[in-house]
Amino acid sequence: MAILEVENIHKSFGKSEVLKGISFSLEKGNVLSVIGSSGSGKTTLLRCINFLETADVGRITVDGDTIFDSDAPSTLSARERRDKQLKIGLVFQQFNLFPQYNVLDNVTLAPRLRAKERADYKQNKKQIIGEIEVKAKELLDKMGLSDKLDHYPCQLSGGQQQRVSIARAMALEPKILFFDEPTSALDPELTGEILKVIRELAKEHMTMVIVTHEMTFAKEVSDHIVFMDRGVIAEEGRAQDLFENPQSERLKAFLNNLKN
Amino acid sequence: MTQFFQQFPVVFQSLNVGFLQTLKLFGATLLGALPLGLLISFGSMSKFKPLSIVTRLIVWVVRGTPLMIQLLIIFFFPGLVWGKPIWGGGESGRFLAATVAFILNYACYFSEIYRGGIQSIPVGQHEAAQVLGLSKSQTFFRVVLLQVVKRIVPPMSNEIITLVKDTSLARIIALQEIIWAGQSFMKGSHGIAGQIWPLFFTGVYYLLFSGLLTILFNRLEKKLDYFKV
Numbered sequence: 328m329a330i331l332e333v334e335n336i337h338k339s340f341g342k343s344e345v346l347k348g349i350s351f352s353l354e355k356g357n358v359l360s361v362i363g364s365s366g367s368g369k370t371t372l373l374r375c376i377n378f379l380e381t382a383d384v385g386r387i388t389v390d391g392d393t394i395f396d397s398d399a400p401s402t403l404s405a406r407e408r409r410d411k412q413l414k415i416g417l418v419f420q421q422f423n424l425f426p427q428y429n430v431l432d433n434v435t436l437a438p439r440l441r442a443k444e445r446a447d448y449k450q451n452k453k454q455i456i457g458e459i460e461v462k463a464k465e466l467l468d469k470m471g472l473s474d475k476l477d478h479y480p481c482q483l484s485g486g487q488q489q490r491v492s493i494a495r496a497m498a499l500e501p502k503i504l505f506f507d508e509p510t511s512a513l514d515p516e517l518t519g520e521i522l523k524v525i526r527e528l529a530k531e532h533m534t535m536v537i538v539t540h541e542m543t544f545a546k547e548v549s550d551h552i553v554f555m556d557r558g559v560i561a562e563e564g565r566a567q568d569l570f571e572n573p574q575s576e577r578l579k580a581f582l583n584n585l586k587n
Numbered sequence: 588m589t590q591f592f593q594q595f596p597v598v599f600q601s602l603n604v605g606f607l608q609t610l611k612l613f614g615a616t617l618l619g620a621l622p623l624g625l626l627i628s629f630g631s632m633s634k635f636k637p638l639s640i641v642t643r644l645i646v647w648v649v650r651g652t653p654l655m656i657q658l659l660i661i662f663f664f665p666g667l668v669w670g671k672p673i674w675g676g677g678e679s680g681r682f683l684a685a686t687v688a689f690i691l692n693y694a695c696y697f698s699e700i701y702r703g704g705i706q707s708i709p710v711g712q713h714e715a716a717q718v719l720g721l722s723k724s725q726t727f728f729r730v731v732l733l734q735v736v737k738r739i740v741p742p743m744s745n746e747i748i749t750l751v752k753d754t755s756l757a758r759i760i761a762l763q764e765i766i767w768a769g770q771s772f773m774k775g776s777h778g779i780a781g782q783i784w785p786l787f788f789t790g791v792y793y794l795l796f797s798g799l800l801t802i803l804f805n806r807l808e809k810k811l812d813y814f815k816v
């Protein structure tokens with residue numbers, strides 16, 4: 328069964344309909360890339376799934392649990408909604424690290440605040456915090472940042488900041504990790520280090536949805552590609568098929584444009 | 588010259604008493620206006636339109652009229668117009684009225700600084716906090732607040748140093764702060780009369796105190812230098 332099911336998402340800003348019925352699904356452990364020209368609605372789609380926007384219509388299911396359904400107005404408390412939301416994580420184009428916290432604290436802040444809601448927090452405080460830190464350090468080690476734990480974001484390169492933000496998202500153990508153009512804010516020579524990290528996560532079968540303009544990378548790392556055009560999915564399929572054998576005129580035009 | 592040296596200890600003593608009252612007004616104003624300003628800034632940013640409109644209107648009136656008028660109105664209005672002198676008589680009544688006027692006035696100035704600071708925090712910070720599952724209050728206290736503090740230290744220190752000097756306006760309702768104390772030696776007080784230098788000398792107090800505050804604020808700014816917003 329699919330780990331992520333997105334059904335018939337519609338979203339308008341004022342009079343302009345930006346998403347016109349988006350549906351797709353994603354298998355556990357797979358990587359899905361979303362491509363498409365600027366303004367086609369990729370970011371809006373991600374934001375709707377991550378609750379940064381509220382879709383007008385549609386349903387989103389993660390791991391069998393409906394996290395959003397426009398037909399069944401939610402009766403959940405703010406906290407229950409947050410718990411559902413934390414099944415998914417998001418990495419921003421602009422990193423959005425918290426400037427006043429060092430690298431380690433950026434990663435541990437959310438898990439620590441969350442741990443406070445546990446019933447056994449008071450008794451086992453030391454142990455719980457200890458575990459959170461150990462895990463954060465492991466993640467940062469994986470990101471190649473062990474020697475930067477006490478650095479502040481302003482002391483890091485863009486690539487390093489983005490790696491911290493990936494670790495920060497991973498620290499909450501999301502079932503699916505979303506990326507919105509994770510390398511667009513980076514100098515070209517720093518792009519590689521982020522792509523390497525994502526490639527590694529893919530090898531470990533982390534389920535991911537990546538909005539990207541890096542076509543070569545998308546082709547290499549993705550199991551599945553969704554091509555968006557003016558608010559609809561104009562074509563989707565296996566990475567290989569889609570790039571080598573595009574069916575729709577729109578996708579052909581899009582790929583041709585990239586070559587020139 | 589000998590006369591000056593004879594007068595100095597008496598004047599010094601009396602100016603110190605006045606300055607203590609100045610400091611009390613300064614402290615009480617900060618104590619009230621710093622938190623009240625935050626409440627007002629929340630009101631002016633409220634999504635509930637009537638609240639934000641009313642709050643902004645009040646802020647506009649308070650900032651757009653002289654503090655001296657506000658002082659006079661607050662001090663005299665209840666007694667003269669309502670026939671109910673709510674402040675009570677004597678120095679403590681004057682102090683209470685002055686404190687209320689100063690808190691109201693400065694809270695409105697502070698609220699605008701807070702609002703500017705809060706609104707200058709990039710929306711990405713709120714969004715990152717949200718997708719990490721932080722509640723609204725956690726986002727404010729754990730993520731936004733310190734960044735706001737860092738941003739508003741320079742304008743706040745300006746405003747607070749202005750407050751040091753503005754306390755002298757309370758002289759208009761005869762609060763016995765340092766200007767009042769200095770002036771008293773012109774008409775005659777403690778056996779000294781016709782002297783204007785004590786009034787001029789009060790300037791030294793303001794200068795030293797605002798200098799001290801400037802040093803403190805610079806330190807605070809340095810302390811927050813470890814991160815960038």
Ligand SMILES: Nc1ncnc2c1ncn2[C@@H]1O[C@H](COP(=O)(O)OP(=O)(O)OP(=O)(O)O)[C@@H](O)[C@H]1O
Pocket residue numbers: 340345363364365366367368369370371372
């Ligand atoms: N908050 C908003 N209010 C109004 N219009 C918006 C808003 N957010 C996005 N839009 C519009 O929705 C459309 C889709 O925007 P979106 O950011 O989703 O595109 P995108 O595919 O991510 O583009 P890009 O590749 O440039 O990032 C654009 O026309 C944009 O102007």
Ligand SMILES: [Mg+2]
Pocket residue numbers: 369370371508
């Ligand atoms: Mg986008």
